Amino acid sequence: MKRDDWNVPPGPDEADGERDGRERQDGPPDGPDRPDDPEDPGDLIAFSDEGGEDDERARADRGRRGLLLLVAGGSAVVIAAGLAGALTLFRPLMRPADFEGRGTVPVVVEIAPGASAGQIAEVLVKAEVVASARAFVHAVEERGQSGSLRPGRYLLRKRMAAASALDSLLAPQSRIRKRVTVPEGLRAAEAVARLAKGSGLPAAELSKVLARPADLGLPAYAKGAAEGFLFPATYDIERTTTPRDLLRSMVRRFRRAAAQVGLEAEAARLRLTPREAVVVASIVQAEGGRESDYPKIARVIYNRLASGAKLEMDSTVMYGLGKHGIVASNAEIKRDTPYNTYMHPGLPPGPISNPGEAALSAALRPAKGDWYWFVTVDPQRRITKFTDKESEFVKYREELHKRLGQHH
Incomplete structure (x- = not known):
């Protein structure tokens, strides 16, 4: 069965701390008497007045060189000072991208054994926990916590400051202790038993919370009953998780699934209330074999309701009797309960299981078709046959009873 399981691009690169230091310097024209090195002592030699016109020209050339070197040297000082000021001004912009605060919505991340701070940082970036890997690595190095990060599953939040994310990873209460998978089609009491076994939370406490549906945050159309609204999925159990927290999370997960499939709008299109749509989905979940058959089963239900016929679903009979199975005996069919759809027309008064998203959808x-009956002729291989002919339905029932007789 499908399981529902519980990731901001890296920030801009930090600006380089150094810039290209090359600078254009205009010197004297090339000539045989041009020194190779501005530091050459030749530029410091004092010339006598002797030598005539050539000496005058030489002295003028040398004077111009000295002035040019002085100006060039001064420019270098000014440029260096400007660079230092710019670096001071823009230093905050050169830091790694980082969020602020403790974060927004919860998210679960998994740290693999042996992961380095950099690898953990990449996981956090993918999960949108931190803004950049370098911000997290910087926080780890600044505190010297490289060897303190442990593998496991952690409950963090999206858009956390890197330092806050590190704090959470180091806090024992953030580490998830256990995971529990609740499969599709369980009844509320069975889901509670599964949760108690997998989480270690007391079954009695979970049952007490279940008996107070007003505490669960149910939608108004649930009419105060949790059956059908405890969504089957995989749930993470933290150190601080309470029975109430866990059951409320199942209802929240139902709400998410209902929004994803457009429960209220689509139910109205079918002239159903949202609760009635959940009842249909619960029957589909209880009766269905393969997910590909679910839309056909839904169509059979709607075809029978449209014709005014009773649903005659064995799964609803068994639910009313507190039993399991999709094949009710003649004696069981004659037992009158509100869920006996052989005796009472229309849908049963409430859901008979907790359906998953495929059944809700x-x-x-529903599929298009004229089917009026269906029989799961091979429950082990989940083979279901559909028909609009009663004679074929009788034949399929005999095929099922024969197969069940062979297994007993």
């Missing part, structure tokens, strides 16, 4: 988007 099928209830809202």
